[in-house]
Amino acid sequence: MRDTQIENLIKKETQRQNETLDLIPSENFVSSEVLKALGSVLTNKYAEGYSGKRYYGGNEYVDQIETLCIDRALKVFKLSPKKWHVNVQPYSGSPANLAVYAGLVPLGEKIMGMQLDMGGHLTHGHKVSFTGSAWKQIPYGVDQKTEVLDYHALMVLAEAEKPKLIVVGYTAYPRKIDFAKFRAIADKIGAYLMVDMSHFSGLVAGGALPSPFKYADVVTTTTHKTLRGPRGAMIFCKADLARSIDRAVFPGLQGGPHVNQIAATAVALLEAGQPTFKSYAKQVILNAKALSNELKKMGWRIVSGGTDTHLLLVDTFARGIPGKEASDLLQENGIIVNKNTIPFDARSPMDPSGIRLGTPALTTRGMKEKEMVLIAQMIHEVLLEKKNVLAQIKILCRRFPIK
Ligand code: DSN
Numbered sequence: 001m002r003d004t005q006i007e008n009l010i011k012k013e014t015q016r017q018n019e020t021l022d023l024i025p026s027e028n029f030v031s032s033e034v035l036k037a038l039g040s041v042l043t044n045k046y047a048e049g050y051s052g053k054r055y056y057g058g059n060e061y062v063d064q065i066e067t068l069c070i071d072r073a074l075k076v077f078k079l080s081p082k083k084w085h086v087n088v089q090p091y092s093g094s095p096a097n098l099a100v101y102a103g104l105v106p107l108g109e110k111i112m113g114m115q116l117d118m119g120g121h122l123t124h125g126h127k128v129s130f131t132g133s134a135w136k137q138i139p140y141g142v143d144q145k146t147e148v149l150d151y152h153a154l155m156v157l158a159e160a161e162k163p164k165l166i167v168v169g170y171t172a173y174p175r176k177i178d179f180a181k182f183r184a185i186a187d188k189i190g191a192y193l194m195v196d197m198s199h200f201s202g203l204v205a206g207g208a209l210p211s212p213f214k215y216a217d218v219v220t221t222t223t224h225k226t227l228r229g230p231r232g233a234m235i236f237c238k239a240d241l242a243r244s245i246d247r248a249v250f251p252g253l254q255g256g257p258h259v260n261q262i263a264a265t266a267v268a269l270l271e272a273g274q275p276t277f278k279s280y281a282k283q284v285i286l287n288a289k290a291l292s293n294e295l296k297k298m299g300w301r302i303v304s305g306g307t308d309t310h311l312l313l314v315d316t317f318a319r320g321i322p323g324k325e326a327s328d329l330l331q332e333n334g335i336i337v338n339k340n341t342i343p344f345d346a347r348s349p350m351d352p353s354g355i356r357l358g359t360p361a362l363t364t365r366g367m368k369e370k371e372m373v374l375i376a377q378m379i380h381e382v383l384l385e386k387k388n389v390l391a392q393i394k395i396l397c398r399r400f401p402i403k
Pocket of ligand 1: 026093121171
Protein backbone atom coordinates (compact mmCIF):
# COMPACT_ATOMS: atom_id res chain seq x y z
CA MET A 1 0.00 0.00 0.00
CA ARG A 2 1.14 3.56 -0.62
CA ASP A 3 -0.49 4.56 2.68
CA THR A 4 2.18 3.02 4.86
CA GLN A 5 0.60 4.28 8.08
CA ILE A 6 -2.55 2.23 7.52
CA GLU A 7 -0.57 -0.64 6.00
CA ASN A 8 1.59 -0.90 9.11
CA LEU A 9 -1.42 -0.86 11.40
CA ILE A 10 -3.10 -3.62 9.37
CA LYS A 11 0.13 -5.65 9.58
CA LYS A 12 0.21 -5.17 13.35
CA GLU A 13 -3.42 -6.18 13.69
CA THR A 14 -2.76 -9.29 11.55
CA GLN A 15 0.09 -10.19 13.88
CA ARG A 16 -2.08 -9.54 16.95
CA GLN A 17 -4.80 -11.83 15.60
CA ASN A 18 -2.24 -14.53 14.81
CA GLU A 19 -0.43 -14.39 18.14
CA THR A 20 -3.37 -14.21 20.55
CA LEU A 21 -6.25 -16.52 21.40
CA ASP A 22 -9.60 -15.01 20.42
CA LEU A 23 -12.20 -16.23 22.89
CA ILE A 24 -14.75 -13.51 22.12
CA PRO A 25 -17.88 -15.52 21.16
CA SER A 26 -19.09 -12.99 18.59
CA GLU A 27 -15.85 -12.95 16.58
CA ASN A 28 -14.48 -15.28 13.92
CA PHE A 29 -11.95 -15.49 11.07
CA VAL A 30 -13.33 -15.26 7.55
CA SER A 31 -11.85 -17.19 4.62
CA SER A 32 -9.61 -15.53 2.04
CA GLU A 33 -12.50 -15.94 -0.44
CA VAL A 34 -14.79 -13.83 1.76
CA LEU A 35 -12.05 -11.21 2.10
CA LYS A 36 -11.58 -11.13 -1.68
CA ALA A 37 -15.26 -10.37 -2.29
CA LEU A 38 -15.25 -7.77 0.48
CA GLY A 39 -12.21 -6.00 -0.96
CA SER A 40 -13.52 -6.04 -4.54
CA VAL A 41 -14.61 -3.30 -6.96
CA LEU A 42 -18.20 -3.92 -5.86
CA THR A 43 -17.58 -1.24 -3.24
CA ASN A 44 -17.69 1.31 -6.08
CA LYS A 45 -21.34 0.71 -6.97
CA TYR A 46 -24.58 2.36 -5.90
CA ALA A 47 -27.59 0.04 -6.01
CA GLU A 48 -30.44 1.65 -4.09
CA GLY A 49 -33.55 -0.48 -4.47
CA TYR A 50 -33.79 -4.23 -4.97
CA SER A 51 -32.89 -6.64 -7.81
CA GLY A 52 -34.65 -5.57 -10.99
CA LYS A 53 -35.91 -2.33 -9.35
CA ARG A 54 -32.92 -0.03 -8.89
CA TYR A 55 -32.61 3.74 -8.92
CA TYR A 56 -29.25 3.62 -10.77
CA GLY A 57 -28.10 2.11 -14.04
CA GLY A 58 -25.30 -0.42 -14.35
CA ASN A 59 -26.69 -2.93 -11.90
CA GLU A 60 -26.93 -5.99 -14.16
CA TYR A 61 -24.22 -7.89 -12.22
CA VAL A 62 -25.17 -6.49 -8.84
CA ASP A 63 -28.72 -7.82 -9.38
CA GLN A 64 -27.30 -11.28 -10.00
CA ILE A 65 -25.09 -11.06 -6.90
CA GLU A 66 -27.95 -10.04 -4.62
CA THR A 67 -30.25 -12.72 -6.07
CA LEU A 68 -27.54 -15.36 -5.59
CA CYS A 69 -27.03 -14.25 -2.00
CA ILE A 70 -30.79 -14.50 -1.34
CA ASP A 71 -30.99 -17.98 -2.93
CA ARG A 72 -28.04 -19.21 -0.89
CA ALA A 73 -29.42 -17.76 2.35
CA LEU A 74 -32.75 -19.58 1.88
CA LYS A 75 -30.96 -22.79 0.91
CA VAL A 76 -28.55 -22.83 3.85
CA PHE A 77 -31.44 -22.53 6.33
CA LYS A 78 -33.61 -24.97 4.32
CA LEU A 79 -36.38 -22.45 3.63
CA SER A 80 -38.94 -22.54 0.85
CA PRO A 81 -38.91 -19.30 -1.18
CA LYS A 82 -42.70 -19.60 -1.33
CA LYS A 83 -42.98 -19.28 2.44
CA TRP A 84 -39.92 -17.22 3.38
CA HIS A 85 -38.37 -14.00 2.19
CA VAL A 86 -34.91 -12.67 3.05
CA ASN A 87 -33.50 -9.16 2.90
CA VAL A 88 -29.70 -9.26 2.66
CA GLN A 89 -29.12 -5.48 2.67
CA PRO A 90 -28.93 -4.54 6.39
CA TYR A 91 -25.58 -2.95 7.10
CA SER A 92 -25.32 -4.82 10.38
CA GLY A 93 -27.30 -6.38 13.23
CA SER A 94 -28.46 -3.16 14.88
CA PRO A 95 -30.08 -1.65 11.77
CA ALA A 96 -31.56 -5.08 10.95
CA ASN A 97 -33.35 -5.25 14.30
CA LEU A 98 -34.42 -1.62 14.04
CA ALA A 99 -35.88 -2.30 10.58
CA VAL A 100 -37.98 -5.19 11.91
CA TYR A 101 -39.54 -3.03 14.62
CA ALA A 102 -40.00 -0.12 12.22
CA GLY A 103 -41.72 -2.42 9.73
CA LEU A 104 -43.97 -4.31 12.13
CA VAL A 105 -44.54 -2.45 15.38
CA PRO A 106 -46.26 0.97 15.62
CA LEU A 107 -44.07 3.54 17.41
CA GLY A 108 -44.57 3.65 21.17
CA GLU A 109 -45.91 0.08 21.34
CA LYS A 110 -44.39 -2.62 23.54
CA ILE A 111 -41.54 -4.96 22.61
CA MET A 112 -40.66 -7.76 25.01
CA GLY A 113 -36.90 -8.34 25.06
CA MET A 114 -34.28 -9.73 27.38
CA GLN A 115 -32.55 -7.25 29.69
CA LEU A 116 -29.04 -6.33 28.59
CA ASP A 117 -27.44 -7.41 31.87
CA MET A 118 -29.10 -10.84 31.64
CA GLY A 119 -27.72 -11.50 28.16
CA GLY A 120 -29.95 -9.44 25.86
CA HIS A 121 -28.76 -6.87 23.33
CA LEU A 122 -29.03 -3.08 23.27
CA THR A 123 -31.32 -3.30 20.23
CA HIS A 124 -33.78 -5.53 22.06
CA GLY A 125 -35.28 -2.35 23.51
CA HIS A 126 -32.71 -1.14 26.05
CA LYS A 127 -33.32 2.44 27.17
CA VAL A 128 -30.00 3.81 25.85
CA SER A 129 -30.76 2.38 22.37
CA PHE A 130 -33.11 4.18 19.97
CA THR A 131 -35.17 0.94 20.08
CA GLY A 132 -35.86 1.71 23.74
CA SER A 133 -37.04 5.28 23.14
CA ALA A 134 -39.10 4.63 20.02
CA TRP A 135 -40.74 1.55 21.55
CA LYS A 136 -41.34 0.52 25.15
CA GLN A 137 -39.28 -2.44 26.28
CA ILE A 138 -40.92 -5.04 28.50
CA PRO A 139 -37.76 -6.54 29.96
CA TYR A 140 -37.37 -10.17 30.91
CA GLY A 141 -34.54 -12.20 32.36
CA VAL A 142 -33.60 -15.62 33.61
CA ASP A 143 -34.61 -17.38 36.79
CA GLN A 144 -32.39 -16.28 39.67
CA LYS A 145 -31.79 -19.79 40.98
CA THR A 146 -31.31 -21.79 37.76
CA GLU A 147 -30.02 -18.89 35.62
CA VAL A 148 -32.05 -20.24 32.70
CA LEU A 149 -35.27 -19.04 31.06
CA ASP A 150 -38.45 -19.68 33.03
CA TYR A 151 -41.11 -20.14 30.34
CA HIS A 152 -43.99 -20.05 32.80
CA ALA A 153 -42.85 -16.67 34.16
CA LEU A 154 -42.47 -15.44 30.57
CA MET A 155 -46.04 -16.45 29.75
CA VAL A 156 -47.34 -14.61 32.84
CA LEU A 157 -45.37 -11.46 31.91
CA ALA A 158 -46.49 -11.56 28.27
CA GLU A 159 -50.13 -11.98 29.23
CA ALA A 160 -49.92 -9.07 31.66
CA GLU A 161 -48.11 -6.70 29.27
CA LYS A 162 -49.36 -7.84 25.84
CA PRO A 163 -46.33 -6.72 23.79
CA LYS A 164 -46.74 -6.53 20.02
CA LEU A 165 -43.49 -8.42 19.43
CA ILE A 166 -41.31 -10.78 21.47
CA VAL A 167 -37.57 -10.90 20.82
CA VAL A 168 -35.74 -14.17 21.46
CA GLY A 169 -32.02 -14.87 20.96
CA TYR A 170 -29.27 -13.41 23.09
CA THR A 171 -25.63 -12.38 23.31
CA ALA A 172 -24.71 -14.05 26.60
CA TYR A 173 -27.12 -16.92 27.17
CA PRO A 174 -25.32 -20.28 27.09
CA ARG A 175 -28.34 -22.55 26.88
CA LYS A 176 -30.59 -23.96 24.15
CA ILE A 177 -33.78 -21.96 23.61
CA ASP A 178 -37.17 -23.66 23.41
CA PHE A 179 -38.63 -21.82 20.41
CA ALA A 180 -41.86 -23.83 20.55
CA LYS A 181 -42.60 -22.47 24.02
CA PHE A 182 -41.98 -18.92 22.85
CA ARG A 183 -44.34 -19.55 19.88
CA ALA A 184 -47.04 -20.63 22.30
CA ILE A 185 -46.53 -17.45 24.35
CA ALA A 186 -46.65 -15.24 21.23
CA ASP A 187 -49.79 -17.02 19.98
CA LYS A 188 -51.54 -16.57 23.30
CA ILE A 189 -51.30 -12.78 23.02
CA GLY A 190 -51.21 -12.39 19.22
CA ALA A 191 -47.63 -11.05 19.13
CA TYR A 192 -44.99 -11.44 16.47
CA LEU A 193 -42.16 -13.80 17.40
CA MET A 194 -38.76 -12.50 16.31
CA VAL A 195 -35.64 -14.60 16.79
CA ASP A 196 -32.34 -12.74 16.71
CA MET A 197 -30.03 -15.66 15.97
CA SER A 198 -26.96 -13.48 15.38
CA HIS A 199 -24.83 -15.41 17.85
CA PHE A 200 -25.78 -18.91 16.79
CA SER A 201 -26.87 -18.72 13.12
CA GLY A 202 -23.74 -20.63 12.04
CA LEU A 203 -24.64 -23.40 14.47
CA VAL A 204 -28.17 -23.56 13.01
CA ALA A 205 -26.77 -23.58 9.46
CA GLY A 206 -24.42 -26.40 10.45
CA GLY A 207 -27.23 -28.40 12.06
CA ALA A 208 -25.66 -28.27 15.54
CA LEU A 209 -28.50 -26.29 17.18
CA PRO A 210 -32.27 -26.37 16.57
CA SER A 211 -33.59 -24.09 13.85
CA PRO A 212 -35.97 -21.30 14.91
CA PHE A 213 -37.66 -21.07 11.49
CA LYS A 214 -40.48 -23.48 12.26
CA TYR A 215 -41.69 -21.13 15.01
CA ALA A 216 -40.64 -17.55 14.22
CA ASP A 217 -42.34 -14.89 12.11
CA VAL A 218 -39.06 -13.04 11.65
CA VAL A 219 -35.45 -14.12 12.10
CA THR A 220 -32.55 -11.68 12.09
CA THR A 221 -28.88 -12.54 12.06
CA THR A 222 -25.58 -10.86 11.71
CA THR A 223 -23.35 -12.56 9.18
CA HIS A 224 -19.98 -12.26 10.92
CA LYS A 225 -20.26 -14.37 14.04
CA THR A 226 -20.64 -18.17 13.95
CA LEU A 227 -21.77 -17.84 10.31
CA ARG A 228 -18.20 -16.73 9.50
CA GLY A 229 -19.01 -14.10 6.89
CA PRO A 230 -18.28 -10.37 6.54
CA ARG A 231 -19.77 -7.85 8.97
CA GLY A 232 -23.40 -7.47 7.92
CA ALA A 233 -26.86 -8.84 8.58
CA MET A 234 -29.94 -10.46 7.06
CA ILE A 235 -33.64 -10.38 7.91
CA PHE A 236 -35.70 -13.47 7.16
CA CYS A 237 -39.48 -13.10 7.35
CA LYS A 238 -42.65 -14.94 6.44
CA ALA A 239 -43.65 -14.10 2.85
CA ASP A 240 -46.61 -11.93 3.90
CA LEU A 241 -44.31 -9.61 5.88
CA ALA A 242 -41.82 -9.13 3.03
CA ARG A 243 -43.14 -5.79 1.80
CA SER A 244 -43.14 -4.20 5.27
CA ILE A 245 -39.62 -5.45 6.03
CA ASP A 246 -38.16 -4.47 2.65
CA ARG A 247 -39.66 -0.98 2.85
CA ALA A 248 -38.34 -0.53 6.38
CA VAL A 249 -34.78 -1.41 5.26
CA PHE A 250 -34.94 0.68 2.08
CA PRO A 251 -36.05 3.43 1.80
CA GLY A 252 -37.04 3.50 5.49
CA LEU A 253 -33.67 3.32 7.18
CA GLN A 254 -30.88 2.75 4.71
CA GLY A 255 -29.56 4.10 1.44
CA GLY A 256 -27.44 2.18 -1.04
CA PRO A 257 -26.63 -1.39 0.01
CA HIS A 258 -22.99 -2.39 0.48
CA VAL A 259 -22.75 -4.64 -2.53
CA ASN A 260 -19.26 -5.89 -1.69
CA GLN A 261 -20.60 -6.99 1.69
CA ILE A 262 -23.55 -8.78 0.06
CA ALA A 263 -21.17 -10.61 -2.30
CA ALA A 264 -18.96 -11.62 0.64
CA THR A 265 -22.06 -12.86 2.50
CA ALA A 266 -22.96 -14.95 -0.55
CA VAL A 267 -19.47 -16.50 -0.45
CA ALA A 268 -19.80 -17.23 3.27
CA LEU A 269 -23.22 -18.84 2.71
CA LEU A 270 -21.76 -21.11 0.05
CA GLU A 271 -19.09 -22.15 2.56
CA ALA A 272 -21.70 -22.67 5.28
CA GLY A 273 -23.51 -25.13 3.03
CA GLN A 274 -20.48 -27.45 2.79
CA PRO A 275 -20.13 -30.67 4.84
CA THR A 276 -16.98 -29.27 6.50
CA PHE A 277 -19.10 -26.49 8.00
CA LYS A 278 -21.32 -29.10 9.68
CA SER A 279 -18.24 -30.55 11.41
CA TYR A 280 -17.13 -27.04 12.30
CA ALA A 281 -20.47 -26.18 13.96
CA LYS A 282 -20.46 -29.42 15.94
CA GLN A 283 -16.88 -28.86 17.05
CA VAL A 284 -17.62 -25.30 18.22
CA ILE A 285 -20.08 -26.72 20.77
CA LEU A 286 -17.84 -29.64 21.77
CA ASN A 287 -15.07 -27.13 22.39
CA ALA A 288 -17.26 -24.86 24.51
CA LYS A 289 -18.35 -27.84 26.59
CA ALA A 290 -14.73 -28.98 27.03
CA LEU A 291 -13.66 -25.49 28.12
CA SER A 292 -16.58 -25.22 30.52
CA ASN A 293 -16.04 -28.69 32.03
CA GLU A 294 -12.34 -28.14 32.62
CA LEU A 295 -12.90 -24.74 34.25
CA LYS A 296 -15.59 -26.30 36.45
CA LYS A 297 -13.20 -29.07 37.47
CA MET A 298 -10.80 -26.39 38.66
CA GLY A 299 -13.48 -24.83 40.83
CA TRP A 300 -14.77 -21.99 38.63
CA ARG A 301 -18.49 -21.21 38.79
CA ILE A 302 -20.02 -21.37 35.33
CA VAL A 303 -23.31 -19.48 35.00
CA SER A 304 -26.23 -21.96 34.68
CA GLY A 305 -23.76 -24.78 35.33
CA GLY A 306 -22.42 -25.13 31.79
CA THR A 307 -23.25 -24.59 28.14
CA ASP A 308 -25.18 -26.10 25.20
CA THR A 309 -23.82 -23.58 22.74
CA HIS A 310 -20.67 -21.77 21.61
CA LEU A 311 -20.29 -19.64 24.74
CA LEU A 312 -20.06 -19.72 28.50
CA LEU A 313 -20.06 -17.19 31.31
CA VAL A 314 -17.56 -17.53 34.12
CA ASP A 315 -18.40 -15.91 37.46
CA THR A 316 -14.85 -14.78 38.27
CA PHE A 317 -16.05 -12.63 41.17
CA ALA A 318 -17.12 -15.81 42.98
CA ARG A 319 -13.36 -16.15 43.50
CA GLY A 320 -12.91 -12.47 44.28
CA ILE A 321 -11.71 -11.42 40.81
CA PRO A 322 -13.83 -8.72 39.12
CA GLY A 323 -14.53 -9.23 35.41
CA LYS A 324 -12.43 -6.27 34.30
CA GLU A 325 -9.38 -7.41 36.22
CA ALA A 326 -9.83 -10.93 34.84
CA SER A 327 -10.14 -9.68 31.27
CA ASP A 328 -7.09 -7.37 31.66
CA LEU A 329 -4.93 -10.11 33.19
CA LEU A 330 -5.86 -12.53 30.42
CA GLN A 331 -5.16 -9.93 27.73
CA GLU A 332 -1.65 -9.37 29.14
CA ASN A 333 -1.16 -13.08 28.52
CA GLY A 334 -2.49 -13.10 24.97
CA ILE A 335 -5.93 -14.48 25.85
CA ILE A 336 -8.62 -12.13 24.54
CA VAL A 337 -12.00 -12.31 26.25
CA ASN A 338 -14.65 -9.80 27.25
CA LYS A 339 -15.79 -8.82 30.68
CA ASN A 340 -19.51 -9.48 31.05
CA THR A 341 -22.34 -9.07 33.51
CA ILE A 342 -23.79 -12.25 34.93
CA PRO A 343 -27.51 -12.59 35.74
CA PHE A 344 -28.51 -10.46 38.77
CA ASP A 345 -25.04 -8.90 38.79
CA ALA A 346 -24.51 -6.57 41.75
CA ARG A 347 -21.55 -4.94 39.95
CA SER A 348 -21.58 -2.42 37.09
CA PRO A 349 -21.37 -3.31 33.35
CA MET A 350 -17.99 -1.48 33.18
CA ASP A 351 -16.63 -3.77 35.88
CA PRO A 352 -19.00 -6.70 36.12
CA SER A 353 -18.67 -10.03 37.93
CA GLY A 354 -17.76 -12.25 35.04
CA ILE A 355 -16.16 -12.93 31.71
CA ARG A 356 -17.72 -14.36 28.55
CA LEU A 357 -15.80 -17.03 26.65
CA GLY A 358 -16.60 -18.45 23.22
CA THR A 359 -15.08 -20.99 20.85
CA PRO A 360 -16.10 -20.05 17.25
CA ALA A 361 -12.79 -18.34 16.35
CA LEU A 362 -10.49 -20.92 17.96
CA THR A 363 -12.44 -23.72 16.27
CA THR A 364 -11.91 -22.02 12.90
CA ARG A 365 -8.16 -22.19 13.68
CA GLY A 366 -8.57 -25.97 14.03
CA MET A 367 -8.40 -26.28 17.81
CA LYS A 368 -10.23 -29.14 19.50
CA GLU A 369 -11.08 -30.40 23.01
CA LYS A 370 -7.42 -31.10 23.87
CA GLU A 371 -6.49 -27.47 23.29
CA MET A 372 -9.56 -26.28 25.22
CA VAL A 373 -8.41 -28.22 28.28
CA LEU A 374 -4.99 -26.63 27.96
CA ILE A 375 -6.52 -23.15 27.56
CA ALA A 376 -8.77 -23.65 30.61
CA GLN A 377 -5.72 -24.61 32.63
CA MET A 378 -3.84 -21.53 31.45
CA ILE A 379 -6.82 -19.28 32.27
CA HIS A 380 -6.78 -20.78 35.76
CA GLU A 381 -3.03 -20.24 36.12
CA VAL A 382 -3.27 -16.61 35.01
CA LEU A 383 -6.25 -15.69 37.16
CA LEU A 384 -5.63 -17.63 40.31
CA GLU A 385 -1.89 -18.30 40.42
CA LYS A 386 -0.92 -15.06 38.64
CA LYS A 387 1.41 -16.99 36.34
CA ASN A 388 2.64 -15.62 33.02
CA VAL A 389 1.66 -17.91 30.12
CA LEU A 390 2.33 -15.55 27.20
CA ALA A 391 5.13 -17.72 25.76
CA GLN A 392 2.95 -20.86 25.86
CA ILE A 393 0.08 -19.01 24.20
CA LYS A 394 2.36 -17.88 21.36
CA ILE A 395 3.53 -21.46 20.81
CA LEU A 396 -0.07 -22.70 20.75
CA CYS A 397 -1.05 -19.96 18.28
CA ARG A 398 1.82 -20.90 15.97
CA ARG A 399 0.57 -24.49 15.89
CA PHE A 400 -2.83 -23.27 14.67
CA PRO A 401 -2.23 -20.52 12.11
CA ILE A 402 -5.12 -18.45 10.77
CA LYS A 403 -5.56 -19.56 7.17
N1 DSN B 1 -21.49 -7.02 20.26
C1 DSN B 1 -21.99 -8.34 19.98
C2 DSN B 1 -21.53 -9.34 20.98
O1 DSN B 1 -20.34 -9.31 21.26
O2 DSN B 1 -22.28 -10.16 21.47
C3 DSN B 1 -23.45 -8.36 19.82
O3 DSN B 1 -23.82 -7.48 18.82
